[in-house]
Every structure is written in structure tokens, then in C-alpha cells.
Amino acid sequence: DGGITQSPKYLFRKEGQNVTLSCEQNLNHDAMYWYRQDPGQGLRLIYYSQIVNDFQKGDIAEGYSVSREKKESFPLTVTSAQKNPTAFYLCASSNSHGYTFGSGTRLTVV
Amino acid sequence: GDSVTQMEGPVTLSEEAFLTINCTYTATGYPSLFWYVQYPGEGLQLLLKATKADDKGSNKGFEATYRKETTSFHLEKGSVQVSDSAVYFCAVSGGSNYKLTFGKGTLLTVNP
Numbered sequence: 001d002g003g004i005t006q007s008p009k010y011l012f013r014k015e016g017q018n019v020t021l022s023c024e025q026n027l028n029h030d031a032m033y034w035y036r037q038d039p040g041q042g043l044r045l046i047y048y049s050q051i052v053n054d055f056q057k058g059d060i061a062e063g064y065s066v067s068r069e070k071k072e073s074f075p076l077t078v079t080s081a082q083k084n085p086t087a088f089y090l091c092a093s094s095n096s097h098g099y100t101f102g103s104g105t106r107l108t109v110v
Numbered sequence: 111g112d113s114v115t116q117m118e119g120p121v122t123l124s125e126e127a128f129l130t131i132n133c134t135y136t137a138t139g140y141p142s143l144f145w146y147v148q149y150p151g152e153g154l155q156l157l158l159k160a161t162k163a164d165d166k167g168s169n170k171g172f173e174a175t176y177r178k179e180t181t182s183f184h185l186e187k188g189s190v191q192v193s194d195s196a197v198y199f200c201a202v203s204g205g206s207n208y209k210l211t212f213g214k215g216t217l218l219t220v221n222p
Contacts, residue, residue: 042214090153099210101153
């Protein structure tokens with residue numbers, strides 16, 4: 001079955017460490033997205049990519065970085081510059097017919 | 111840019127009650143409108159969508175009509191069940207880059 005896989009489901013890191021969240025899709029979608037979800041804030045767009053080797057900042061890109069070296073993969077790195085990294089992170093992909101979301105990664109920084 | 115305003119929760123209903131969650135949007139051009147549902151600890155699932163004015167999206171007893179004149183896409187269900195308890199997000203997608211802009215979400219709890 002086609003879909004999006006995010007791993008791991010839960011991630012714990014110490015403050016000051018960079019951490020990379022994985023997102024892989026086998027839907028052959030061109031576009032991929034990273035959203036951050038905080039209680040009462042809805043989903044906010046971090047980065048998005050419409051084609052391989054190209055990506056754009058979303059609304060809250062500061063402290064995050066991405067790469068898009070392959071169509072199937074869009075990893076997100078949460079850097080030590082992100083002031084409040086503890087959140088639920090959702091990856092998505094899309095084509096002209098719609099969006100598919102992963103099941104999310106809950107990152108806790110201690 | 112695009113924006114979505116949806117009814118703040120939490121909303122608590124008894125089983126078989128009528129549900130309305132209000133959603134209004136601002137967007138340029140001819141956006142598509144969506145309702146997503148999120149169960150605890152999970153990602154988002156598409157509930158329904160509408161791509162042009164006056165379209166009605168429907169799924170699992172939920173309905174929403176794309177009203178361009180009032181820029182609204184209110185979610186309704188005639189008789190909710192306990193299993194409908196979840197967070198509901200209204201979203202708009204406009205322009206050529208297919209970005210989704212979400213509302214803040216509405217937590218629905220249905221009691222037996």
C-alpha cells in the first residue's frame with residue numbers, strides 16, 4: 001500500500017542537540033511538506049518542497065532545515081537554534097488530487 | 111496570505127446530537143476547502159473536501175458546503191456518535207503551490 005512513513009513515533013533529545021526526523025513516501029507525489037502542531041495552535045507550515053532539489057520556507061522555518069535529494073524523502077532537522085522544539089511534527093505529500101499525511105513524530109527535548 | 115478561522119472548542123455533545131463547527135476563510139482566487147480529522151496520537155485524515163463554489167462535500171454522515179459569498183465551509187452532522195470524538199481542522203488550499211493553511215482545530219467530545 002502507498003503511504004507516508006514517519007519515524008520514529010517518539011523521539012527524545014537533550015537540549016542543544018540537533019535531531020533529524022525522517023519522512024518517506026511511496027506515492028510518487030512531487031510535493032512534500034513539514035508541519036508543526038502545538039496545542040491550540042493548529043498546524044503551522046515549516047518547509048515545503050515542490051520538486052527534488054528545491055524547497056521553500058514556510059511560516060515558521062527559523063531553527064529548522066530540510067533537504068530534498070530524492071523524490072521519496074524529505075527529512076527535517078531540528079537544530080539547536082530552535083528555541084522551543086518540543087512539539088508534534090507532521091509530514092505530508094500531495095499531488096493534484098490531494099494530500100496524504102504521515103502519522104507524526106512527537107519530539108520532546110529535555 | 112490565506113487564513114482560516116474556525117470555531118474554538120472544546121465542543122461537548124451527547125450522542126445523537128446535531129453538530130456544527132463553523133469555518134470561514136480568506137484566500138485569493140478559487141481555493142479548495144477541506145475538513146480533516148485527527149484522532150489521539152495520529153496524523154490527519156481527510157474527512158471531506160470541496161473544490162468550487164456551491165459544492166457539497168460529504169463523508170461518514172458529515173457534510174460541508176462551499177459558500178463563496180460568505181467565505182464559509184461549516185461542518186455539520188445530524189447525529190454524532192462517541193466514535194466521532196476527535197479534533198477537526200478546517201483548511202484552505204489556494205494558488206499554484208498547493209500549500210494547505212489550517213485553522214486552529216476544534217476538539218469534539220461526544221458522551222454516551
